[in-house]
Amino acid sequence: MVVRMSHFGDLLPGARVLLGPGPSMADPRVLRAMATPLLGQFDPEFTLIMNEVMDLTRFAFESENLHAYPVPGTGRAGLEAAIVSLVEPGDRVVVGECGRFGLLLIEIAERCGADVVPVRGEWGRILPTEAIAAALHGGPTKLVAVVHGETSTGVLQPLEPIARLAREHDALLMADCVVTLGGSEVAVDRWGVDVAVAGTQKCLSCPSGLAPVTYNARAAAALSRRRVKVRSNYLDLAQLGDYWSPARFNHHTAPTTMVYGLREALRAFHDEGRDARFARHRLHGDAMRAGVQKLGLELFGKEAPEHRLPFLTPVVVPPGVDELRVRRRLVADFGIEIGAAFGPLQGKIWRIGTMGASATRQNVLSCLAALEHVLRGEGWRSAPGAGVDAAVASYRDAGVRGEDVTESLGASGIGRV
Amino acid sequence: MVVRMSHFGDLLPGARVLLGPGPSMADPRVLRAMATPLLGQFDPEFTLIMNEVMDLTRFAFESENLHAYPVPGTGRAGLEAAIVSLVEPGDRVVVGECGRFGLLLIEIAERCGADVVPVRGEWGRILPTEAIAAALHGGPTKLVAVVHGETSTGVLQPLEPIARLAREHDALLMADCVVTLGGSEVAVDRWGVDVAVAGTQKCLSCPSGLAPVTYNARAAAALSRRRVKVRSNYLDLAQLGDYWSPARFNHHTAPTTMVYGLREALRAFHDEGRDARFARHRLHGDAMRAGVQKLGLELFGKEAPEHRLPFLTPVVVPPGVDELRVRRRLVADFGIEIGAAFGPLQGKIWRIGTMGASATRQNVLSCLAALEHVLRGEGWRSAPGAGVDAAVASYRDAGVRGEDVTESLGASGIGRV
Incomplete structure (x- = not known):
């Protein structure tokens, strides 16, 4: 028997200051919200919470998109959901790569059956817009996929010029904003990004497990124009979008606690501004x-x-x-x-x-x-x-000093002597 | 602007007694465990927790399988991971259907490119083993997929006879144990089930969001014998299995808080026996x-x-x-x-x-x-x-009485009069 009937103790991990590339430390208010008892997923109180999460997701992405909700998996699930849902086998997809997460987009797109055209850049630098332009001139393209914040190299890719190019070539632009959402500007509508995918465990300080996404009417039209069924049920944006709509189309069982956590993380973002x-x-x-x-x-x-x-x-x-x-x-x-x-x-x-x-x-x-x-x-x-x-x-x-803690750390006084 | 800048209030949903088909009420000890601050995913304390989760998953499935870990999504993600990872396009897959979740298996298998042979039964009854046998006689079959607990009708399907049949025909058996794990026997090894997939939000009383799976050496061999790459990156059991192995192959960012919750839910199961x-x-x-x-x-x-x-x-x-x-x-x-x-x-x-x-x-x-x-x-x-x-x-x-609460609910005494 592999099972060791040893003592499984209380969960008491050591304290950590998380200063890696993610997960960041969970905001205590997020963890508290996640301790809330569950609601059923079609309970009117829960669907109200879903609507708030959608509004807050629009706030985070600076978007008026109808579709703005979390995919029920980590950031990677959101990226795959976007690609598998938009790409039909054989579609030409231009993928920018100047780091680990560009490589991931290439690998996902290949698995989804795309005809992938990689645009390779130098690790540590942004992708030159001209390289994307050259790839777009190579043939009719369904999707351009790039990484907004390349966590592997620390590079922030400007999206607006690429969005302009994609539109000129009648292609959609998908951006991996897993690390940027909540930490620096992600202005989806103003920049013309058609699909944006984020994560929870980076600048939002919510535990990993959901992927907030948003997509505009151009992307939604591409979803409904498909000739072939999406190769995934779980990551089918059309079905997920129907579930996160007044239709409440039955799909997966809502990951209630993660939705609670995301709501609180986005609310903290909204509160902070x-x-x-x-x-x-x-x-x-x-x-x-x-x-x-x-x-x-x-x-x-x-x-x-x-x-x-x-x-x-x-x-x-x-x-x-x-x-x-x-x-x-x-x-x-x-x-x-x-x-x-x-x-x-x-x-x-x-x-x-x-x-x-x-x-x-x-x-x-x-x-x-x-x-x-x-x-x-x-x-x-x-x-x-x-x-x-x-x-x-x-x-x-920058005008920031440490808190003055002299008094509060001192003795409370021993009275007059 | 779609965003309504209205007040997003504290998360204060009404209390609910959840007696539907899932989610069940989260065990309070699970919610408490989920409030634990995060660890990085390659922190030795976290990998230790992962190993405990694997041991506890083996306990839950009554299995000595090497592979026993959660897929990072809801039960549906686990089902799709098993099917997309095992099935190559054109593979013959026999799917039992006598309820909503049998229909789901058919739909997932079709999207994964399988040649699906549905075996339809009556809603409210189990599938007759002979019907599965007849389908297996129809041609060489890669996978038989059935639902162990059909939540839509309340039926518990005996798995052992189907497992025997599948083995006779050199097919693998996958069972959807989403509703049964933690509530009734799921004896994967003794019954000869090759792949079992569960959920967290039913009898385990952990919030939805992970899918504990286990698969044996026969299934692992089928994964490594594939000629074509798995159509999914996120749900590729080979990659997930490598991440949940001493190799710690980098894949998704661990949904730390859900893993904490699952560990506690399985530990509660282990404590109870x-x-x-x-x-x-x-x-x-x-x-x-x-x-x-x-x-x-x-x-x-x-x-x-x-x-x-x-x-x-x-x-x-x-x-x-x-x-x-x-x-x-x-x-x-x-x-x-x-x-x-x-x-x-x-x-x-x-x-x-x-x-x-x-x-x-x-x-x-x-x-x-x-x-x-x-x-x-x-x-x-x-x-x-x-x-x-x-x-x-x-x-x-059954020998169970209500707690005697007369004394504890009474006044604490007003002294002698």
């Missing part, structure tokens, strides 16, 4: 970048700072330093997780995320102090405290 | 059935009580009673949800579930009292209190 939230993500990313540079470390992709994700800092592992050992020590001694890298960048860079609820001054300063200490153990020297000081200065320049 | 848990599900179902019959209502499928799901009671809507109005009143006045029906049974039966944490004496008695009251409003008369009394008698015959 788009501008304030994006500024907060930039603020902490800037402080982190100021700090790591003062530790003597080099930023990956520093040649094009204007195309850098504000909330994800890729850092070149310095010579003589053991990439994995540093991450292990950070977890073991400080409970801090930063991210490794994929493919050609594996072992060469770290990825430090400052997303959602993880993006706080305390986390940034703690990470820099811990990193200085661990790097010293690897023989990498920097001026003592220089990383933290640089981050503090970055915050001060 | 299989025999005790199945007996509890039978106990409350029996009491519910005794009660509804004393309300003068007829059980659907009563001709074959031996093939009835113990924890799902289908009840014929009596003449002159408005099916929907009864369910509405139950929710509005008593906060109790029971289920409607699908397709040919729509409007004709209710489905009353007593699954997982919903299966309590209090819930059964409250439901019967409320149902009596609401039916009286519809002009349906029964002896006052007869339903509740019959359930109480059913419990008493």
Whole structure:
């Protein structure tokens, strides 16, 4: 018998400060909302919640699209849902690739039976619009798929020029906004993005498990114009869209608790406001970048700072330093997780995320102090405290100070003596 | 602008007693576990949790299979993952159908490119083994797919004879155990089921969103013998199996909170023990059935009580009673949800579930009292209190009494007078 009848203890994992590329730390208010007892999925109170989630999803994507709802799976499920639902076997699909998640789009599109035309770019740089244009000139294209925030390299791809091109060629544009939604602008309508797919576990600070998507009337028309049935039932956007409509077409059983969590995460975004939230993500990313540079470390992709994700800092592992050992020590001694890298960048860079609820001054300063200490153990020297000081200065320049906690941490007084 | 900038309030849904066909009420200990802060998905503490979830999944399926883990989606995602991963376009697939979820298997298999041979049975009865045998004689078959617990009709299909047949014909057997896992025996190894797929929101009392699956070496061999790539990336069991293996092959971002919830739900199952848990599900179902019959209502499928799901009671809507109005009143006045029906049974039966944490004496008695009251409003008369009394008698015959709460509900004493 493989089953070991050993004691399965209470779930008591160690505390972690999650500063990798995702998941970020779940917002405590999201976890609290997720503890709410369940409703049946056709209960009028639940369908009201669904409508609110749709409104909040439109808010997040800056969109008036009718269709705005979560696909019941992780970000990857949302990407596959969009591609499998839009693409009929043999359709030409132009996919931009300058990182791990571009590669994923290629692989998904191939599995969906598309005739994939990859447009390869340099890892660490954006895709040149001209390369997409050239691919579009190669033949009638159903879909252009690109990554908005390439988490593997820390690059933010401008979408508006690609959207314009796609429209000129009567193609649809799908954007992978898994890492960007809630952290930087995703203005679907203004930019002309036809389908946008996001995730919950990055800048929204909700646990992984849902993929908010939105698509416009052009994409919806493509769904209804299909000649061949979608190759998936679970990820069929037409069916999912009917379920998330007044028709309440029966499909999967709603993942109630995840829907509760997403609602609260989007509500927190709405409460904070788009501008304030994006500024907060930039603020902490800037402080982190100021700090790591003062530790003597080099930023990956520093040649094009204007195309850098504000909330994800890729850092070149310095010579003589053991990439994995540093991450292990950070977890073991400080409970801090930063991210490794994929493919050609594996072992060469770290990825430090400052997303959602993880993006706080305390986390940034703690990470820099811990990193200085661990790097010293690897023989990498920097001026003592220089990383933290640089981050503090970055915050001060932005008008942000630490909370004054002198009084509240002091004794409550021992009376007159 | 579609977005209404109205106030998005706190999540404060009404309390519900969920006695439909699923979701059942989430076990409070599951919801508490889901409030645990997140770990990164390659954190050694998280991979340890993954290994425990696999062990507990083997316990639940009574299996020694190497592969036993949750697919990151609802039960439907698990079913599609099994079919899309095993079936290559043109493969012959025999699908049993005597209810809504058999129809779903047909539809998924067709979308996956299978040559589907449906074996139709009567809704409310099991599939006769001979009909499966006849279909298997029709040609070389890759997969036989059947529903173990047909939630739409309340029927429990014996799997062992079908497994024997499938093996004789060198076909694999996949069983949809979405509703049965945790509520009645699912003995995958002993019965010879090659692939079993479950859900979380029925008898496991965990919110919907994961699909525990297990498959044996025969099925794993079929996965690795494929000539054509699986048509899905997200639902590719080979990739998912590699992620849930010591290789930790990178795939989707783990839905951490759902994994926490599933672990706790399976641990609660393990704590309770299989025999005790199945007996509890039978106990409350029996009491519910005794009660509804004393309300003068007829059980659907009563001709074959031996093939009835113990924890799902289908009840014929009596003449002159408005099916929907009864369910509405139950929710509005008593906060109790029971289920409607699908397709040919729509409007004709209710489905009353007593699954997982919903299966309590209090819930059964409250439901019967409320149902009596609401039916009286519809002009349906029964002896006052007869339903509740019959359930109480059913419990008493099984040796179960209500808790003695006289003392604890009384005043704490006013001292001697």
